[in-house]
Amino acid sequence: MAIENRNLAVGTKLTAKYKTVSYGAEVVQTEEGVRYKLEDGREFKSLSSAGTAITGGPINGWAFWSVAGEEAQGQPAESKTETPKRSNGVIRRTPNQKGTPEGQVRYFCSACLDSFYAEAGEKPEACPKGHDESFGEMKSDVEAPEELADEAEELTTE
Numbered sequence: 001m002a003i004e005n006r007n008l009a010v011g012t013k014l015t016a017k018y019k020t021v022s023y024g025a026e027v028v029q030t031e032e033g034v035r036y037k038l039e040d041g042r043e044f045k046s047l048s049s050a051g052t053a054i055t056g057g058p059i060n061g062w063a064f065w066s067v068a069g070e071e072a073q074g075q076p077a078e079s080k081t082e083t084p085k086r087s088n089g090v091i092r093r094t095p096n097q098k099g100t101p102e103g104q105v106r107y108f109c110s111a112c113l114d115s116f117y118a119e120a121g122e123k124p125e126a127c128p129k130g131h132d133e134s135f136g137e138m139k140s141d142v143e144a145p146e147e148l149a150d151e152a153e154e155l156t157t158e
Contacts, residue, residue: 002063003047010034013068014047018054025050025065036061089133091124 047061
């Protein structure tokens with residue numbers, strides 16, 4: 001949980017979790033002023049610089065760190081929040097929406113390897129060629145290849 005009260009008292013213990021590893025820090029008073037001391041002994045002027053030392057990239061320290069004991073507040077003790085599973089379906093929203101007409105969303109069908117547009121706010125059930133989330137099966141209103149073969153045979157015998 002992000003730190004909301006930015007007036008941290010000296011001695012306050014902080015925790016952070018990054019890539020499943022927990023890290024600790026403490027607010028300390030030095031001759032130079034208030035510092036944030038990591039468990040490995042390194043001291044930083046800001047929580048952001050302490051977080052950057054852990055992540056290797058820029059980070060908002062106030063959002064990255066939590067006051068020890070408050071990170072689980074409001075959550076059950078064993079709260080493994082279930083993240084929604086990513087769909088491996090046939091139809092996916094494309095991450096790059098550049099050039100998409102206003103009011104439209106671009107999707108990609110992995111069955112026919114083609115992109116198409118749909119109205120914003122509505123996830124299409126099938127691509128324009130009829131592929132739906134049943135991984136390659138055609139929607140019932142689209143004829144299957146066997147039915148087309150039967151029709152072709154009927155036309156040639158007439």
